[in-house]
Amino acid sequence: MNKKIGFIGCGNMARAMISGIVHSKFIEPSTIYASNSSSGKLNQIRDDFCICTTDDNLKIAKECDVVVLSVKPHLYGKVIDQIKDFIKEEAIVVMIAAGQKIEDNEKRFNRKIKLVRAMPNTPALVNEGMTAISVNTLVTDEDKRFIQSMFECFGKIEFVEERLMDAVTGVSGSSPAYTYMFIEALADGAVLHGMPRKQAYTFAAQAVLGAAKMILETGTHPGALKDAVSSPGGTTIEAVASLEKSGFRSAVIEAVIACVEKSKNMN
Numbered sequence: 001m002n003k004k005i006g007f008i009g010c011g012n013m014a015r016a017m018i019s020g021i022v023h024s025k026f027i028e029p030s031t032i033y034a035s036n037s038s039s040g041k042l043n044q045i046r047d048d049f050c051i052c053t054t055d056d057n058l059k060i061a062k063e064c065d066v067v068v069l070s071v072k073p074h075l076y077g078k079v080i081d082q083i084k085d086f087i088k089e090e091a092i093v094v095m096i097a098a099g100q101k102i103e104d105n106e107k108r109f110n111r112k113i114k115l116v117r118a119m120p121n122t123p124a125l126v127n128e129g130m131t132a133i134s135v136n137t138l139v140t141d142e143d144k145r146f147i148q149s150m151f152e153c154f155g156k157i158e159f160v161e162e163r164l165m166d167a168v169t170g171v172s173g174s175s176p177a178y179t180y181m182f183i184e185a186l187a188d189g190a191v192l193h194g195m196p197r198k199q200a201y202t203f204a205a206q207a208v209l210g211a212a213k214m215i216l217e218t219g220t221h222p223g224a225l226k227d228a229v230s231s232p233g234g235t236t237i238e239a240v241a242s243l244e245k246s247g248f249r250s251a252v253i254e255a256v257i258a259c260v261e262k263s264k265n266m267n
């Protein structure tokens with residue numbers, strides 16, 4: 001496995017991916033490259049992971065076999081214009097930006113190019129990422145296996161039809177943010193009743209982690225798991241009734257809809 005993987009843009013998501021790839025020992029750190037417009041984050045990531053860094057996006061384009069475009073979506077046009085004539089013929093370009101469609105970016109490259117659209121999330125940092133992957137027609141089965149292995153360095157993956165990518169952003173790419181809000185709110189409730197804040201975060205986060213594991217590991221319907229916690233006349237059903245009265249489910253669904261709509265309308 002002698003491929004070089006390069007990241008153009010070295011912010012939060014690239015850092016999470018690089019951390020996962022390095023820690024899994026998938027490839028040597030010396031074969032991972034990263035470029036960024038400013039030097040601070042680059043120096044930090046080089047010091048933390050012993051990867052190669054550069055301020056020159058073209059170096060990544062010319063040398064790497066997999067090029068991850070990890071800049072913000074609005075910079076895709078500018079960065080692709082800069083690199084399109086320098087990407088190696090057999091290289092795979094991986095787009096991780098919200099809302100960036102394969103077809104639109106094939107047009108930007110204006111040449112035959114292997115394009116992967118992926119939507120990861122930041123729990124990659126702790127090897128609990130979830131990534132959805134779609135590919136264009138030039139990506140071979142062997143390429144797919146490599147890309148799958150790369151994303152599996154830091155979590156689970158699923159190949160999905162590209163039409164589902166905006167929904168993926170709503171349910172997993174962006175959802176760590178709203179899950180943190182839920183955990184923060186749970187902890188606030190405990191703090192209100194006298195629990196020290198640090199301890200409250202531990203209880204809240206472990207409860208959410210455990211509940212998530214129950215779904216993934218038992219395959220039981222979430223509603224059945226909820227019912228198993230809710231004793232008749234007990235404490236939980238009081239909380240459940242209160243959440244229903246406040247429109248909890250509807251608020252979450254509306255949040256996912258807002259996220260998906262934003263993703264659909266980005267370019």
Ligand SMILES: NC(=O)C1=CN([C@@H]2O[C@H](COP(=O)(O)OP(=O)(O)OC[C@H]3O[C@@H](n4cnc5c(N)ncnc54)[C@H](OP(=O)(O)O)[C@@H]3O)[C@@H](O)[C@H]2O)C=CC1
Nearest residue numbers: 009010011012013036037038070071072073096097098120
């Ligand atoms: N954060 C997340 O949870 C997720 C993000 N994504 C996607 O990942 C992408 C990056 O997001 P995120 O990491 O959060 O954003 P960040 O802002 O943290 O990172 C983007 C990086 O790109 C750098 N950059 C800007 N312009 C250039 C350029 N012309 N050449 C090279 N580097 C450049 C920025 O440098 P500087 O700061 O110095 O300007 C910054 O470090 C986005 O497209 C986003 O949609 C996908 C899934 C989850």
Ligand SMILES: O=C(O)[C@@H]1CCC=N1
Nearest residue numbers: 097098169173174175
């Ligand atoms: O907020 C964003 O646009 C990015 C995409 C998914 C998570 N963060």
